[in-house]
Amino acid sequence: MAATTKLFRKSLGALTQIQQYRSIAKLPTSASSAQRNELFNLEQRRQQDAIGRVEKIEVRYLGLPEDVTLVMNNNISTPYNCAQHLSEGHCKRSALALIDGSVPWDMHRPLQESCTLQLLNFNVSDPHIVNKAFWRTCSFMLGAALQRAFKQEANLQLHSFPGPNIKSGSFVHDIVLGVQNWEPTKAEMRAISAEMVKLAAQDLRIERLEVDLDLAKEMFSDLRFKSEQLPSIAQQHQSRVTLYRLGEHIDISRGPMVGSTRFLGKCTVVAAHKLANEGASNAFYRVQGVALPTGFALNHFAYGLLEQRAQKLNSARLPTEPFEEQRQMQLS
Amino acid sequence: MNQADVSKLISQLRIAVRPNKRHLKNVDGPEGRLLKLRKTVTALVKHERIELFYNRADEARGYAELLISNAIRHGDRHKATMELADYWLLEKQLVHKLFKVLVPRYENSNISYTRMFKAPRDYPGIFYRKSVLELRGNPFPVLTPDNSQNRNLLHNVLLDEARKEFRREKLANLANKLAAETENATPSTPAQVPVTEQPEQSEEAPKA
Numbered sequence: 001m002a003a004t005t006k007l008f009r010k011s012l013g014a015l016t017q018i019q020q021y022r023s024i025a026k027l028p029t030s031a032s033s034a035q036r037n038e039l040f041n042l043e044q045r046r047q048q049d050a051i052g053r054v055e056k057i058e059v060r061y062l063g064l065p066e067d068v069t070l071v072m073n074n075n076i077s078t079p080y081n082c083a084q085h086l087s088e089g090h091c092k093r094s095a096l097a098l099i100d101g102s103v104p105w106d107m108h109r110p111l112q113e114s115c116t117l118q119l120l121n122f123n124v125s126d127p128h129i130v131n132k133a134f135w136r137t138c139s140f141m142l143g144a145a146l147q148r149a150f151k152q153e154a155n156l157q158l159h160s161f162p163g164p165n166i167k168s169g170s171f172v173h174d175i176v177l178g179v180q181n182w183e184p185t186k187a188e189m190r191a192i193s194a195e196m197v198k199l200a201a202q203d204l205r206i207e208r209l210e211v212d213l214d215l216a217k218e219m220f221s222d223l224r225f226k227s228e229q230l231p232s233i234a235q236q237h238q239s240r241v242t243l244y245r246l247g248e249h250i251d252i253s254r255g256p257m258v259g260s261t262r263f264l265g266k267c268t269v270v271a272a273h274k275l276a277n278e279g280a281s282n283a284f285y286r287v288q289g290v291a292l293p294t295g296f297a298l299n300h301f302a303y304g305l306l307e308q309r310a311q312k313l314n315s316a317r318l319p320t321e322p323f324e325e326q327r328q329m330q331l332s
Numbered sequence: 333m334n335q336a337d338v339s340k341l342i343s344q345l346r347i348a349v350r351p352n353k354r355h356l357k358n359v360d361g362p363e364g365r366l367l368k369l370r371k372t373v374t375a376l377v378k379h380e381r382i383e384l385f386y387n388r389a390d391e392a393r394g395y396a397e398l399l400i401s402n403a404i405r406h407g408d409r410h411k412a413t414m415e416l417a418d419y420w421l422l423e424k425q426l427v428h429k430l431f432k433v434l435v436p437r438y439e440n441s442n443i444s445y446t447r448m449f450k451a452p453r454d455y456p457g458i459f460y461r462k463s464v465l466e467l468r469g470n471p472f473p474v475l476t477p478d479n480s481q482n483r484n485l486l487h488n489v490l491l492d493e494a495r496k497e498f499r500r501e502k503l504a505n506l507a508n509k510l511a512a513e514t515e516n517a518t519p520s521t522p523a524q525v526p527v528t529e530q531p532e533q534s535e536e537a538p539k540a
Contacts, residue, residue, distance in 0.1 A: 302491060
């Protein structure tokens with residue numbers, strides 16, 4: 001037994017080093033993050049308690065195996081609950097719901113009135129809505145992965161991610177780092193990709209919550225960029241802000257996103273480009289990656305071409321450009 | 333050495349044969365077991381796609397491969413092959429199908445003649461694993477999903493865009509090259525031509 005472990009250690013020396021580094025990196029979950037989660041939980045509970053008397057709605061499900069009408073609870077039942085009435089396969093496969101034939105709806109967002117419901121997966125004949133949601137989720141997950149990968153000393157601040165554009169070939173997350181001359185090595189990129197894969201393996205549910213501007217400001221009070229962005233976002237949505245949570249990671253996004261991190265299949269974080277200096281010692285970086293949903297098998301050569309293309313700087317609006325316009329882009 | 337080349341005596345199967353035994357016990361003993369396998373091979377040749385328990389399909393598959401392979405190698409004038417076909421095919425009209433339909437179909441194929449898929453089993457039901465066994469080139473709709481046709485699927489969108497960008501770059505390179513050539517062609521004095529050629533090459537190097 002001891003001999004085998006020794007051999008194992010010797011052959012995978014590099015891997016264990018990375019793992020040790022990661023376990024160190026994950027330890028300091030900052031107090032602010034814990035506080036943010038606490039506020040998120042409280043608000044979630046408050047909204048659930050505020051429902052009061054349970055009202056019934058009729059949800060007309062359209063699709064396989066047959067069209068049915070389900071009687072669900074208003075403001076409590078989610079499309080996922082509807083899928084639970086259908087079959088386990090529906091629960092596992094459905095990434096996004098479509099309300100009244102046109103409105104994309106998160107799988108774990110409570111329904112608010114009687115409606116028709118379609119469940120979308122990545123294999124439907126016209127999957128562009130769910131593809132877009134997937135691409136947005138990838139950007140969001142990249143933020144979570146970066147937060148896990150970097151140590152506290154790196155001084156990482158997430159800035160934002162532009163609206164999903166699959167045709168650009170890469171999903172993007174803009175960050176600010178405490179170094180001005182970071183040129184990421186292959187190993188570093190691989191470590192971040194590994195964090196993405198780990199997130200996917202954890203099968204974390206992606207939660208959605210709408211909050212007031214005041215609460216959002218309180219939650220993001222210690223994050224400079226987020227609190228700068230908040231007023232203009234709220235202005236466009238009747239002073240409401242939509243938040244998404246994945247494990248411990250909370251970010252602002254318009255949504256919709258896919259129901260779980262499990263839908264991320266093959267994934268590579270390929271490049272981090274420096275955009276501009278920020279202040280005396282910080283700098284903006286654009287982290288880019290490419291991913292496919294689970295169940296899509298693509299050969300290595302073809303996937304390699306996609307990776308090569310994703311390495312080029314994505315032309316989406318830069319975080320240094322005027323803020324309002326950029327925000328509109330992000331919310332599209 | 334006068335040893336025979338074994339690979340020429342026996343047809344080499346194009347499938348991986350599981351070396352351990354399958355549990356196909358039968359009340360009639362080995363004869364009953366063989367009869368079951370003969371029935372399976374007959375049904376496969378007759379219907380071209382059958383759904384059955386995994387072990388039985390897995391074992392019958394090897395015999396079906398051997399039968400088709402021998403039929404292709406020796407043709408219908410070979411006594412031993414005819415006896416083999418007579419043994420495995422319980423319905424004798426299928427012997428005609430073997431030599432007149434299946435042999436022409438697989439003559440030039442360089443992959444296995446059959447395909448096997450794992451099938452879902454009923455729940456709750458008998459625990460045995462199930463499978464689908466089929467002859468290649470059968471007339472039924474394919475069982476595996478085809479992700480290459482729908483160009484809206486995510487990987488196809490990405491690949492199409494990558495292809496477009498590649499073509500765009502290639503065209504741009506071509507246009508640059510042409511522009512450089514016409515620039516060099518316009519100075520009419522022939523003495524200048526060798527002089528201008530060198531900067532042209534050095535210009536193009538960073539582009540490529």
